[in-house]
Amino acid sequence: MNDWSAIGGLLGGIGLFLLGMSLMTDGLKLAAGPALGRILTYSTKTRMRGLASGALLTALVQSSSAVTVATIGFVNAGLLTLGQSLWVLFGSNVGTTMTGWLVALVGLKFKIDLLALPLIGIGMALRLSGEHSRRGAAGLALAGFGVLFLGIDMLQIAFSGFTTDFSLQEFDGLTGLLLMVLSGLLMTVLMQSSSASLTIVLTATQGGLLGIESAAAAVIGANIGTTVTALIAAIGATPNAKRAASAHVLFNALTGIVALLMLPLLIAMIAVLRDLLQLDTAPAAFLALFHTVFNLLGVVLMWPLVNRLTHFLERRFRTAEEDEARPHHLDANVLGVPTLALDALHQEVRRMGSIAMRMLRDAASGEAQDKLVRAQRAVVGLNHAIADFIMRLSRTEMSTASAQRLPDILRIARYYETLSELAVELSTALRENTTPVPVEVGKFNAQAEALLEEIDPDTAIRDRLVIDQALDSLEAHYQSLKSHLLAAGVRGELPVMEMESRLRAASMMRRAIEQAVKAAIMLNDGKTNVPHETESTPA
Numbered sequence: 065m066n067d068w069s070a071i072g073g074l075l076g077g078i079g080l081f082l083l084g085m086s087l088m089t090d091g092l093k094l095a096a097g098p099a100l101g102r103i104l105t106y107s108t109k110t111r112m113r114g115l116a117s118g119a120l121l122t123a124l125v126q127s128s129s130a131v132t133v134a135t136i137g138f139v140n141a142g143l144l145t146l147g148q149s150l151w152v153l154f155g156s157n158v159g160t161t162m163t164g165w166l167v168a169l170v171g172l173k174f175k176i177d178l179l180a181l182p183l184i185g186i187g188m189a190l191r192l193s194g195e196h197s198r199r200g201a202a203g204l205a206l207a208g209f210g211v212l213f214l215g216i217d218m219l220q221i222a223f224s225g226f227t228t229d230f231s232l233q234e235f236d237g238l239t240g241l242l243l244m245v246l247s248g249l250l251m252t253v254l255m256q257s258s259s260a261s262l263t264i265v266l267t268a269t270q271g272g273l274l275g276i277e278s279a280a281a282a283v284i285g286a287n288i289g290t291t292v293t294a295l296i297a298a299i300g301a302t303p304n305a306k307r308a309a310s311a312h313v314l315f316n317a318l319t320g321i322v323a324l325l326m327l328p329l330l331i332a333m334i335a336v337l338r339d340l341l342q343l344d345t346a347p348a349a350f351l352a353l354f355h356t357v358f359n360l361l362g363v364v365l366m367w368p369l370v371n372r373l374t375h376f377l378e379r380r381f382r383t384a385e386e387d388e389a390r391p392h393h394l395d396a397n398v399l400g401v402p403t404l405a406l407d408a409l410h411q412e413v414r415r416m417g418s419i420a421m422r423m424l425r426d427a428a429s430g431e432a433q434d435k436l437v438r439a440q441r442a443v444v445g446l447n448h449a450i451a452d453f454i455m456r457l458s459r460t461e462m463s464t465a466s467a468q469r470l471p472d473i474l475r476i477a478r479y480y481e482t483l484s485e486l487a488v489e490l491s492t493a494l495r496e497n498t499t500p501v502p503v504e505v506g507k508f509n510a511q512a513e514a515l516l517e518e519i520d521p522d523t524a525i526r527d528r529l530v531i532d533q534a535l536d537s538l539e540a541h542y543q544s545l546k547s548h549l550l551a552a553g554v555r556g557e558l559p560v561m562e563m564e565s566r567l568r569a570a571s572m573m574r575r576a577i578e579q580a581v582k583a584a585i586m587l588n589d590g591k592t593n594v595p596h597e598t599e600s601t602p603a
């Protein structure tokens with residue numbers, strides 16, 4: 065066979081394999097329907113279940129990329145947590161080794177055309193007889209299997225043509241191994257399929273073009289190359305999705321580095337394991353076993369490290385909202401000194417109040433609701449953190465005066481959380497309004513803003529009498545606005561639906577300000593800073 069014929073056969077074999085893999089993957093995903101999502105969502109409650117789900121789904125659809133992208137998509141949608149997604153991703157690496165076994169034990173053992181051509185014929189018959197049904201999808205997958213095997217057959221023929229005059233076995237040593245890792249990685253990146261890369265390596269090794277050690281290095285490179293799909297899927301995704309993609313990269317990179325460092329030992333161990341399992345002595349079967357073993361080795365390596373990895377990733381790719389939701393002042397180190405812990409609580413609850421007050425102003429000015437919803441999640445997160453810190457503090461020894469202050473701080477935090485909820489509801493009510501703002505609404509909003517200035521949680525209340533007078537004035541403006549809106553609705557000057565939404569908005573604003581006033585008074589009533597005491601009594 066001349067070189068051009070071999071090169072043409074090589075390109076054609078790769079093309080047929082990729083086409084078959086694409087058809088098979090599409091068909092299996094269509095046949096599975098929504099089951100893929102249900103399995104990922106409900107079968108990831110434990111490490112082992114997540115690992116098994118990832119492996120089985122990848123073996124089913126014969127594409128770790130499909131499972132990886134689907135998993136990151138579920139994380140992006142909030143249907144899977146970061147912890148759940150990690151084990152599905154690790155399992156997908158184990159599941160993708162099924163391709164190696166398929167090629168080694170089936171693709172390189174039978175007279176391919178006797179198997180492939182009937183599969184294509186039967187598959188397309190099913191496809192044509194049920195184009196929009198599961199039968200048609202299964203037929204597409206069956207035809208894909210057939211095309212995939214034809215690609216393997218063409219690759220075998222092409223590599224047998226190369227072996228007469230060319231060999232890569234001369235490239236040994238560390239440099240040669242690194243070059244083979246790079247080759248496997250680049251093949252996977254260019255073809256966007258580690259299965260295709262693995263098939264090329266297996267058929268090349270079976271044909272005598274590559275030695276076992278070089279082929280094993282190329283398999284490691286192909287495994288690392290699969291991470292590119294995860295990185296692409298994470299572009300523009302949520303922080304958790306980016307963390308999941310990063311975990312996938314770290315898993316494959318760590319597994320590849322360890323396997324490369326242990327390569328001679330792994331090859332010796334796998335030779336013993338192959339004999340114990342009485343597997344085929346062909347190089348392709350050896351490499352399929354190597355691919356499976358080193359991915360299982362990666363799972364073993366990650367098992368004790370995954371909690372640390374999760375904590376590490378949670379500190380990365382943080383959004384402004386996540387940073388805002390993280391307590392800035394609550395530190396476990398001060399729990400042993402109650403007065404310092406109370407100071408930290410006061411600072412955190414004031415910061416929480418500032419966020420809630422900002423939300424109310426943003427809602428009144430027509431800020432985008434998604435921004436308000438994200439801020440509201442931050443307020444809820446801070447409230448939970450404050451409550452947890454107070455629970456831990458209450459277990460320590462402190463003075464009676466300090467202990468009595470803890471319920472007040474919880475109450476203040478609850479006022480601000482309610483304020484944030486009302487801000488989101490206010491935004492919804494205001495979005496329903498389409499007519500120009502009545503004069504009375506403007507007067508009410510101006511009085512509300514003036515009162516908000518007086519009760520800023522970051523500053524002390526200047527004059528309690530001023531606050532009481534401002535509240536009375538706000539109530540008078542509210543009653544006047546309410547009467548005006550009801551009269552306008554009766555006269556038909558204002559659509560009934562808009563009248564109701566404006567009444568609802570005014571009521572929410574009034575209630576929100578009442579919550580803010582209660583919190584501000586409690587923060588500034590002289591009990592905020594508990595004096596340092598020389599004696600401590602159990603709470």
